[in-house]
Amino acid sequence: MTKPDKREEIVGAALELIAEHGFHGAPMAMIAERAGVGAGTIYRYFENKDELINQLYREVEKKMVDDLLVGYPMEKTIRERFLHFGTVLLRYFISHPLDFRYLEQFHNSPYGVEYRRDRILGKKEEFDIFRDLFEEGVSSRVMKDLPLVILFALSFGPLLAVARDHILGFITLDDELIARTGEACWDGVKQ
Template identity: 65%
Template sequence: MPKPDKREEILCSALHLIAEHGFHGAPMAMIAERAGVGAGTIYRYFENKDVLINEMYKELEKRLTAYLLEGYAVEQPLRDRFLHLSTAVLRYCITNPIHFKYLEQFHNSPYGVAHRRDKFLGKSVQRDLYCELFEQGVTQGTIKNLPMVVLCSLAFGPLIFIARDHILGFVTLDDKLINNIISACWDSLKS
């Protein structure tokens, strides 16, 4: 079995340590130790901790996007696409709790604030599936004409909280409950 490369070991170690201890609780020396590399080795792959944190986010975003796109059909009705994306987001989060914890850390930090600002102000190069869906829905009159940040809050807020509560053991999600939650999110958005 081939040994993972050092860059992947460093990313994996950073993912777990940051998810567990937060950005400040996971110094580069601790990441290096967990990855089994010298502290200086990290800097061959990542200029600094900020670059490492952002690279890990980009990697997780790629994985999540690939998961969301599995079975996603642009020609489907708006509601069906929303249900698909939201179900996929929730399932990804609950089946990848370490990824979810890292993403939570990221989105609730200055890194995530800058990322969201760029997305909502149109400075991000990458288009967001949800933003496209919401823009189309508002144009069609299917979705309430609210600011994009509000639409995203109505769609994601409940998913984030319920994923967290599932991971913490406060609620057990099954297919029926997931479907009901996603339908409730849709009901909060539709005109």
């Protein structure tokens, strides 16, 4: 196994185990075993478990955001761009359930709270296409004049909830249901 392969194996094993069993249900020894490497080897690639968890988060998030931007209809209406995001996001979660579960685990942990605090209250300069879309929506009076955080909640709250329900098997989302869920979210944020 070549060097980058080993890192990939570790990251993949960590993703699977943490997505399925949570941070505390995924001991380093188990990650090592599933990755097919020695326990000590992980520490050649990651300083400690926290570092592994954080780096994995960034990789999963980047992969998702990159995917989200493919085919983004930059020139279309706000509504269409909003629906694009909703649809693509839901599809992404459904076809990458491990990624979704991992992101959820992360966000619902102290790691995620700290991360979100930085993101929302911290430096704005970073490229944030969601923020741009919502700010444009509010200032052009196409969306309700509510704080960004609430518009985010109205949009992502339901999307995350239905993605979770689908992945846990409480419902089966098809294309029509995905589209109608996106529309319903739009009804929530639109003026």
